[in-house]
Amino acid sequence: MVDFSGVSLEGKTAIVTGSSRGIGAGIALQLAKRGANIVVNYVSEGSKERADEIVKQIQKIGTKAILCQASVMNIQDNPRLVDAALQISKDGKIDILIHNAALGNEADLKDVNVEMYNSHFDCNVRGPIFLTQAALPYLPRGGRIIFISSAAARLGVAGQTVYASTKAANEALVRVWAKELGHSHGITVNCVNPGPVATDQWFQSDEQFLKDMQPMIEATPAAPRVGEVEDIAPLVAFLCTEDSKWTTGSVLSANGGLYN
Ligand SMILES: NC(=O)c1ccc[n+]([C@@H]2O[C@H](COP(=O)([O-])OP(=O)(O)OC[C@H]3O[C@@H](n4cnc5c(N)ncnc54)[C@H](OP(=O)(O)O)[C@@H]3O)[C@@H](O)[C@H]2O)c1
Structure with missing residues (x-):
């Protein structure tokens, strides 16, 4: 008998930041298809x-969803x-927290200003740190x-300069929190x-940037194209499941083999 229970998210509750469109919307739908309730x-x-x-769309799939402007x-x-998460959670738990919302503007070093620095770090780094702090009391053992x-x-x-620094900070945070929240919180x-x-x-990137990136895109090992939301969301969903329990502090490359 086929048993997919290890990849089910039945009854779990997830917050997906920035899920109105793009990758976040794809993740929200993908988690719902596996049974999760979604903010x-x-x-x-x-x-x-x-x-x-x-x-x-999520309610049509058959799980709970709630809108939250924040x-x-x-x-x-x-x-x-x-x-919002507690309103749709059946057991007062928030099982999954996805830090997806981010700003991603480009600027050469000479053009970087404090406003850009602050907005990107506030959204991409400070935001997830304090949202995690707020949600942590409700994340159960087995949380993601x-x-x-x-x-x-x-x-x-x-x-x-700025965007890459914030994303490198995200990768550092997962290594730190894997240790802090492993034994203590599961x-x-x-x-x-x-x-x-x-x-x-x-698509909002400036024309020159898109032109500069074209050779790299054509050399993407998996296929000579940019990724689609559907290439990314299932990998995120997998990391939310019970089957992924032995992976923590890691970075899963979802880039068609651009690098590993
Ligand atoms: N697209 C790419 O090529 C690419 C590549 C690598 C990594 N990523 C990463 O993937 C994630 C999603 O990117 P995307 O391309 O899907 O972005 P997107 O299409 O620009 O969508 C951004 C989402 O984030 C939300 N958002 C922005 N600022 C927010 C804030 N302060 N609070 C709450 N939500 C906020 C937006 O909400 P509104 O709709 O209300 O504005 C929207 O839902 C980001 O972390 C990005 O860095 C993207």
């Missing part, structure tokens, strides 16, 4: 409709995300924390790091 988070007023559509940059918004990092953390792409903490993925963040 769909967005920040911009203009994304409310799209986020609501993701909620409806900025991970504002520490005072964290209780709203936690409360996953960061969406980026190939930028290791590739060394010109124009990514939680695993991992990163998935995509290469270029066809989402708004990618």
Whole structure:
């Protein structure tokens, strides 16, 4: 008899930051397909409709979903995300926390300013640290924390002084928290790091950047193309399952073999 219970997320509750569109929306739907209840988070007023559509799609799949407008940059918004998760959780637990929301603008070193530095670090690094702190009392043993990092953390792409630093910080955090939250909390903490993925963040890159990246994309070992959301989301979902319990503090490359 075929037994897929090790990859089921039946009855689990997940917060997916930045799940109104792009990779976050893909992850939210993928977790729901495996049985999880989802907090769909967005920040911009203009994304409310799209986020609501993701909620409806999840409810159609048959699990619970709740909309939560909150900025991970504002520490005072964290209780709203936690409360939303508790509203859809059957047992007062938040099993899965996905740190997906991020800013990803490019700027050469000479053009980096403090405002850009602060916004990116507040969203991509400070945000996940304090949201994790707020959610931790509700994460059970067997809980999962996953960061969406980026190939930028290791590739060394010109124009990514700030973004690459924040993503390298994400990869450092999973190694630290794997140790801090392992024995004490029974939680695993991992990163998935995509290469270029066809989402708004990618298409908003400036023309020169996209041109510079083209040779690398054509040389991607798995296939000569940018990644799709569907290439990434199932890998994130796997790291949320019971079958992935012996993986922690790791970075799973989801970049078609650009590097490992
Ligand atoms: N696309 C790529 O090529 C690529 C490659 C490697 C890694 N990544 C990483 O993958 C993740 C998702 O990227 P994506 O391309 O899917 O991005 P995206 O299409 O630009 O979507 C960003 C999402 O994050 C949300 N968000 C932004 N700031 C937020 C805040 N302060 N609080 C809460 N939510 C916020 C947005 O909400 P609104 O809709 O409300 O604005 C949106 O849902 C990011 O961590 C990114 O760094 C992307």
